[in-house]
Amino acid sequence: MACIRSASIVILRSSFQHNHAALHGGVFHIDESDISVDESGFVNNSASVDGGVFYTYIHPSSCDIRRSEFTLSSAGDDSGVMFIGRVNSRVNVSECVFSFNTASARGGVAALIGSSMFLELDRSNIFNNMAMCNQRLKQCCHGDRR
Numbered sequence: 001m002a003c004i005r006s007a008s009i010v011i012l013r014s015s016f017q018h019n020h021a022a023l024h025g026g027v028f029h030i031d032e033s034d035i036s037v038d039e040s041g042f043v044n045n046s047a048s049v050d051g052g053v054f055y056t057y058i059h060p061s062s063c064d065i066r067r068s069e070f071t072l073s074s075a076g077d078d079s080g081v082m083f084i085g086r087v088n089s090r091v092n093v094s095e096c097v098f099s100f101n102t103a104s105a106r107g108g109v110a111a112l113i114g115s116s117m118f119l120e121l122d123r124s125n126i127f128n129n130m131a132m133c134n135q136r137l138k139q140c141c142h143g144d145r146r
Helices: 135-142
Strands: 002-005 008-012 015-017 028-031 034-038 041-043 054-057 062-066 069-071 082-085 090-094 097-099 110-113 118-122 125-127
Touching: none
Parallel strands: 002 028, 008 034, 015 041, 028 054, 034 062, 041 069, 054 082, 062 090, 069 097, 082 110, 090 118, 097 125
Antiparallel strands: none
């Protein structure tokens, strides 16, 4: 839906439904930006690759999410909701609900890939989310069985 670069974004009392990205970040692809989400809903969003809702990779970003719900979002590879990779990023999540989100590989809700990342989770409910191992990641999930 949106590629955000070098910006500060505030989202308040908003709804994001049925969005899809052909690659990353079904709703937001974030680089070098600060995003604040409060009292919002994300339903049935998806990405063909990583981050059904949020995706950030390489450039530092920060994300504060409060009093929001994430339901039925999915990713073809990693993270049904938020993918954070190889960056010095900070994500704070407070009073949120994550339910029925899926990923074909890692992280039904979140995938943190790399180093120097900070995820704080406070007073949130996480239930009925699932990550499945697909054939491409068989070695990651089951070891090398040659």
